[in-house]
Amino acid sequence: MLSNGGCPKTMLSIQDALEAVEGRWKLLILFSLSEKPKRFKEISREVRGITDKTLSKELKSLEANKLLRREVFSTFPPRVEYSITEHGLSLGKVLDELHFWGLLHRSIVLNDN
Amino acid sequence: MLSNGGCPKTMLSIQDALEAVEGRWKLLILFSLSEKPKRFKEISREVRGITDKTLSKELKSLEANKLLRREVFSTFPPRVEYSITEHGLSLGKVLDELHFWGLLHRSIVLNDN
Known part of the structure; x- marks a missing residue:
């Protein structure tokens, strides 16, 4: 996909995605909820x-x-319980790729320092 | 992958990834550079x-x-020029999935409001 590098339309949809899942927490919370519905304290313990x-x-x-x-x-x-929606579950592949890349990044950069 | 929802080891690697590309800008900058090396002003215009x-x-x-x-x-x-490294290019699949998901998110949520 990096073949269309810099394409303004692609950049816009990446921007839409990043705004929805911005920061270091939202995807982790969704990942935790992808196991099962949880209460506030359970999420707080896991993340x-x-x-x-x-x-x-x-x-x-x-x-x-x-x-x-x-x-x-x-x-x-x-x-009070929080559960992931169908739309939340559609982030599965993003989480997949972040997981794989996180492993790679640790082996390349984090273990170096 | 959401089959291993909540798994602490997977959560750790997602966390590693999110820390490296945190915020709404880093991935957009890398996407812009995936086209070709650029100068500060060019990146600033595109992002x-x-x-x-x-x-x-x-x-x-x-x-x-x-x-x-x-x-x-x-x-x-x-x-002064900035260019993406091999390691930066390895984020291609993450960007792919964010792009696809951004399109979906726009059709489901953003167009609703």
Whole structure:
């Protein structure tokens, strides 16, 4: 694909994608939810290094982008669960490629330092 | 791949990748350079919305991660060019998938609003 390097239309769609999954947390949160629906505290434990404030902000942004769903169950006390949507699952291949590339990057750059 | 959802080792490599290409600009800069080596001003024109200060910072970070190379040619005035490295080119599949997903995301979410 790098054959169409610099093409403005391709750049626009990459930009759209990057705006939706911007930062170092959103994809990790979705990856965690791809296993099963989870509660706030479970996500917070799995996505290492994220603060509660940031997690709360990221969950809202992901919900606005239809990448996850927030559900409140009328138990006592009420239980809140987050689950990945169909649209969120469509990021699977992006996550795949980031995973493979992350392994390569660690072997090339991170182990060098 | 979402079959191994939540796997801590996979999460770690995704995290490595996200740290190297974090933010909304780095991948766009690399995509622009995948066409051919470019000068600062050319990149700044193609990656719409980026400020010179941010571009300068991002170029340094990409160089530190061996994703691009900065070359100074001893012309008068000296010419500085940035080119993508082999390691930078290895992000091709990530960019591919982001491009495809960006198109999908636009059709599903952005056109809805």
